Amino acid sequence: MKFFTLLSILALTASVRAETTLTMTGVHNCCGSCAKGIIKAGSIGEGVTIDVPEKSTTVTITSKKKGDAMKAAEAIIAGGYFGKIEGAESDSKKSTSKPATAAKPEAKMAKATVSGVHLCCKKCEVAAANAVKTVPGITKSDIVAKATSFTVEGEFTKSELETALNAAGFAGDIK
Structure with a gap:
């Protein structure tokens, strides 16, 4: 027993x-x-x-x-x-990732389409729009609630846009 x-x-x-x-x-x-x-x-x-x-x-x-x-x-x-x-x-x-290497500066984009960001309601729309507004150089966006994608225009880098969205708790595919 x-x-x-x-x-x-x-x-x-x-x-x-x-x-x-x-x-x-x-x-x-x-x-x-x-x-x-x-x-x-x-x-x-x-x-x-x-x-x-x-x-x-x-x-x-x-x-x-x-x-x-x-x-x-x-x-x-x-x-x-x-x-x-x-x-x-x-x-x-994290411990198995490769060390960062020096890279050439990222090219600026004039327009990007962002898809896959969760935008179920007006609060999501406003939060995503406020995140996009923090990116220097973005002059226009068409974010609306319930959309599956949106576009942004101006002069910015993909990483700047991705960082701003991530900081607001969003993820998406930027092209």
């Missing part, structure tokens, strides 16, 4: 240890539709839970399988949301 109890405790300890938690901070989440969108985007399968407190910019991802929490975070980003990822899996990925 003692042997069985010991095995049960060891099994329970192993299952607890296998759980992974990541936290995404700075994620745009202005309404219930945003929260539902974050949960839907991050729901990659069984054993992954996404906790999004109402109107909170913090998302907690818990997974039973190693690697699934990071996959869920990546899926949330692909869903049009962005946040700084903190936790064991994100830390290990």
